[in-house]
Amino acid sequence: MKRRVLALATIVVTASALVRAETHQFVPTVFYNTYSFAHPPALRIKPGDRVVTKTIDAGGVDWNGKTVASGGNPETGPFYVEGAEPGDMIVVSIEKLETNRSSAYSSSLLAPYTVDPQAIAARTDRDPKRTTWTIDKAHATVRLDQVEMQPGGIELPLKPMLGCIGVAPARKEAIATGVPGNFGGNMDYASMGAGVKLMLPVNEPGALLFLGDGHARMGEGEVVGTGLETSMDVEFSVALVKNKTIGWPRLETDTHVMVLGSARPLLEAFQHATTELQKWLVADYGLTERGAQILMGQAAEYEIANVVDPNFTVVAKIRKAMMPRR
Secondary structure (H helix, E strand, C coil), X not given: CCCCHHHHHHHHHHHHHHHCCCEEECCCCCCECEEECCCCCCEEECCCCEEEEEECCCCCECCCCCECCCCCCCEEEEEEECCCCCCCEEEEEXXXXXXXXXXXXXXXXXXXXXXXXXXXXXXXXXXXXXXXXXXXXXXXXXXXXXXXXXXXXXXXECCCEEEEEEECXXXXXXXXXXXXXXXXXXXXXXXXXXXXXXXXXXXXXXCCEEEEEEECCCCCECCCCCCCECCEEEEEEEEEECCCCCCCCEEECCCEEEEEEEECCHHHHHHHHHHHHHHHHHHHHCCCHHHHHHHHHHHEEEEEEXXXXXXXXXXXXEEHHHCCCC
């Protein structure tokens, strides 16, 4: 099986750094509600370094149940990646992601964009009640025990993920942490968990990486406007690929390569993700322009990550087993 161009490039860039890689233990005390070049680096790291850190929940509550920041997805970071310059790409490997408290919360009504307007008008219960869930790490479950919400409760598998991970955007912008875009951000992809490799463009020196908005689990589409919001223990590392320009966040798992496009309307997000996936297949996987289109026509898969944020997010992906051998 062929070696991927991206993997080779990453190895070249980080091989020397890995020899002297460090593990940083970082407990945040300051959090930000915008992605911006203007926030001072919380920690400077080298390519190959590993960071062990924490995030607070979307409402600003930490792992001790204490409110330490204002709501609206307060972020941990930014992490300054040494040597990263505009026009480069960073690869963020989420190595470990675990909930670090016993409770999570969510909203309980389907969001306006997710249902027919008539369905909203026909609701008999319109009270936007918050639900409280118990996290049972020993049994890897989350459980809703509010019988007034659902007699008998609801129990689901625990599936930790990060709703927000992104870098400082271009053109000296400051963008609210509730927004996803080509810099990453609040993409709310349900599979953004341990084991993934997220590729992000570098727009500012040091990239300035932010992360937060942990969910104990979340359904695809985020149709009630939240996941199971909670705080997290996070371990990640960052590789640097020089002179590698990408238009939208790219993601790799054991089984797929994928692109996350964000915009409104939903069709535009779909188009961003589809366009970037085709470019990636041509640039790094040896397909011709026509060949990439043919492959996508018969093998592409799509997911809707969110339809509730200021921009919606669509995931376009190809199963690695479908890739032609060279």
